[in-house]
Amino acid sequence: MDRNLAIQAISDRSTVWDCLVIGGGATGLGTAVEAASRGLRTVLVEKTDFAKGTSSRATKLAHGGVRYLEQGNISLVREALHERGLMLKNAPHLAHPLNFVIPAFRLWEIPFYGIGLGIYDLLSGKLSLGRSKMLSPSETIKKLPTVEQSRLRGGISYFDGHFDEARLATTLALTVSDLGGVVVNYVEVAGFTKKNDKVSGVNPSR
Ligand SMILES: Cc1cc2nc3c(=O)[nH]c(=O)nc-3n(C[C@H](O)[C@H](O)[C@H](O)COP(=O)(O)OP(=O)(O)OC[C@H]3O[C@@H](n4cnc5c(N)ncnc54)[C@H](O)[C@@H]3O)c2cc1C
Numbered sequence: 001m002d003r004n005l006a007i008q009a010i011s012d013r014s015t016v017w018d019c020l021v022i023g024g025g026a027t028g029l030g031t032a033v034e035a036a037s038r039g040l041r042t043v044l045v046e047k048t049d050f051a052k053g054t055s056s057r058a059t060k061l062a063h064g065g066v067r068y069l070e071q072g073n074i075s076l077v078r079e080a081l082h083e084r085g086l087m088l089k090n091a092p093h094l095a096h097p098l099n100f101v102i103p104a105f106r107l108w109e110i111p112f113y114g115i116g117l118g119i120y121d122l123l124s125g126k127l128s129l130g131r132s133k134m135l136s137p138s139e140t141i142k143k144l145p146t147v148e149q150s151r152l153r154g155g156i157s158y159f160d161g162h163f164d165e166a167r168l169a170t171t172l173a174l175t176v177s178d179l180g181g182v183v184v185n186y187v188e189v190a191g192f193t194k195k196n197d198k199v200s201g202v203n204p205s206r
Pocket of ligand 1: 029054
């Protein structure tokens with residue numbers, strides 16, 4: 001990935017691009033990989049550094065959206081768990097399983113979260129990151145030594161994924177380049193050019 005060559009490529013006004021992606025966060029980089037891998041002439045421009053926006057401020061969890069399970073959105077959770085599994089399978093050096101423990105201070109919380117997270121496990125199928133487990137108070141304290149102990153009834157242990165967003169972003173940018181696309185940072189789209197009332201290009205500012 002050579003920045004000078006990339007600048008040269010985007011400066012050539014005669015080049016016709018099939019796909020222009022504005023913004024090199026998680027969404028833009030992923031979109032550019034998809035476009036370039038389908039053989040589209042792809043260019044991505046990012047006004048600061050790759051993934052410097054919202055993508056660097058996230059919790060970096062590759063999760064199946066456990067809160068959507070509570071809302072009954074099973075198909076969304078199933079799809080997100082599948083994507084989570086693929087991410088950990090395809091990039092084990094960038095994403096890994098992370099163990100969470102929910103402490104329970106009321107007895108009903110143990111079966112409530114236990115059954116919910118059991119369903120979460122089942123929905124992940126073969127791409128499960130590890131089974132969830134109901135914990136006794138002493139097992140919960142072992143995992144969470146600073147937990148409030150006086151009212152503790154137990155806990156639930158479950159797994160989700162955690163990823164390195166900076167390295168993932170860099171890897172996606174390199175992948176776009178390997179696929180023949182152009183990615184360039186510190187180039188801002190300042191406006192659009194139009195032909196016959198339709199957007200035909202952009203005005204970059206550097
Ligand atoms: C507190 C918090 C926690 C989160 N936790 C998680 C989590 O654990 N797991 C998860 O999956 N998601 C999480 N998210 C959601 C996730 O961070 C976002 O969905 C994701 O980062 C959005 O990426 P993006 O590429 O759409 O946006 P951004 O990362 O903001 O990227 C947009 C990019 O566009 C660039 N840009 C803007 N205008 C221009 C222009 N004119 N020219 C060129 N470039 C431009 C910006 O510089 C920026 O880099 C969290 C979000 C927040 C706020």
